[in-house]
Amino acid sequence: MTSPKTVLITGTSSGIGxxxxxxxxxxxxxxxxxxxxxxKADALRKAAAEAGVEDLIQVKRLDVTDPTGIATCLDEVVAEHGHLDALVNNAGAAQVGTIEQSSVEDVRAAMEVNFFGVVAVTRAALPHLRASKGRVITVTSVGGAVGQPFNEAYCAAKFAVEGFMQSLAPVAATVGVGVTVVEPGAVASEFVANLGLDVPALLAAAGPYAPALQAYIARTQKSFGNAQTPAEAAAPIVDALTADRAPFRVQTSAWARDFVATTLADLDGSAVQSLTDSWVR
Known part of the structure; x- marks a missing residue:
């Protein structure tokens, strides 16, 4: 009997992960x-027990900004399971603010988690995924296609991830590795709550940006009132994981498809991939 396929998923303590x-x-x-x-694994373990899948879930520590920890984690996974068949890059962190009032260090911190963390984990996983002819699935955001007010650093990181993965995809395909990005819209999860934003304090410190920030916060609160559940947003990730051949780009809802269509006419990424694939074959 063949052993079950193995997937490593980052950022699984809550929400989509x-x-x-x-x-x-x-x-x-x-x-x-x-x-x-x-x-913070209790919620995951409880959900796994309720779903009857606790025997298939192994919790490991991984900080995507720690190169040594990344290498150790990947080595342990392959030593314990014999192979790695897929990577789901999900870990991320929001950053709300506009550049005049944010520090460059704030922007660098957002890029470190949301972009360089993805790069580092993907780089470490690729030798194992080449061996298994596996795939890389990366949770980006509709904010990786449409820049959003007061999300400059976050959207910059997500745009960077999309460009990185779109560039990597045809190269990875030559060695048998599939690449997919998944673009959620608003998701009712702890991702927003974990920001710990003090809205009155933000508005008080916003100076000339206060009216715009207040309008943005009101709009965002309304959009999250109609958000997808984490399970709904995660379903396309599992589809991409289990499909014989997943598309390059997937949106998690009709709303997300309509939203990114503002920027992207090539919704599933096939036109760009057909073009660039010819450059490496």
């Missing part, structure tokens, strides 16, 4: 669910 881990395990994958603080 937690739901994707449960979904992957339900699909029969051995799921290495990683998070920066394994002390």
């Amino acid at each position: 937690l739901a994707a881990a449960i979904g992957a395990a339900r699909a029969g994958w051995t799921t290495v669910a990683t998070m920066r603080d394994t002390g």
